[in-house]
Structures are given as C-alpha cells and as structure tokens.
Amino acid sequence: MDKIREIADQADMIVNGYAFTRENNQIKILNLNNLDKALVISEAGEVLETTMDDIEIRIVLDYWSSDRKFMEDEDA
Template sequence: MPDIEAIANAATMIVNGYAFTNTIDGHVKVLNLNAPKSAVVLDSTGRVLETSMDDMEVGIVQDYYRNNREFMEVSHA
C-alpha cells in the first residue's frame, strides 16, 4: 500500500482527490487518493501511457489535467 500522505505532500497538484505529480521524464503520474490501486500515467498532452483505472475514471482524470495543467508547470524564476 503506497504512503498516501507522502504522495499527497509530494504532489504538484491535487484535484478532487487525485494527486498529480510531475516525473523527471516529463510524464504525469496520477493517483486516486481515495482508491490507491487506481492510477494512471499521462504524457504532457494528457494521453494515457499506462493505467489501472477504468475508462470512465481515465476520462475524468484527463479532463481534470487538461483543465488545470497550467498549474503543473514548473516555474524557472
């Protein structure tokens, strides 16, 4: 079982119980904090690379990502 608190603290953004975390290779890992066996890896455009979610949940997560991805960008200031 993943350490939910550590994942939530390390997340770049949390939307409606989904923790979005940037990876070194430019992908985004998303974990459902309420159901930790439910996860997806997205590319920078929101396309699914890997998942354990059903299609409906993937669609919801993709919408959350696409509507909020501006908040995932790393500031280089």
C-alpha cells in the first residue's frame, strides 16, 4: 500500500486508477490496481513500451486524449 501511495503522490494526474507521470518527453502510466500493468507513451500518444493488453491500452489512451490538458505546463 505504501508503494501505491508513493506512486500516486508523484503522479501528475490520476484518472480512474491510472497514474500519469511526465518524464522528459514521455508519459509513464501505471495501473494502481495492478502495478504489473504499465504503459509508456510519447506526448503525442504513440505507444513506446507496454505490459498492458490492447483493450487496456485503448482505454488508457482515451483517458490521455480527453484529459491531457490537465498535465500541460502552466508556463507554456
């Protein structure tokens, strides 16, 4: 439970149990209900690495495209 709390605290955004964290030009997404399920995408939404199945990837990418505005830099 402490690991999940640590991940959630460091996340830039959490949507329906998925933690989204920006690192350089990549977005790392982790399923907080199953820490073995992860996805790394480019800022444009291109899948770079994953341990998720195709259905979960589609769900997470839909979350990303509808909520990515909440992770945009305020200074930009």
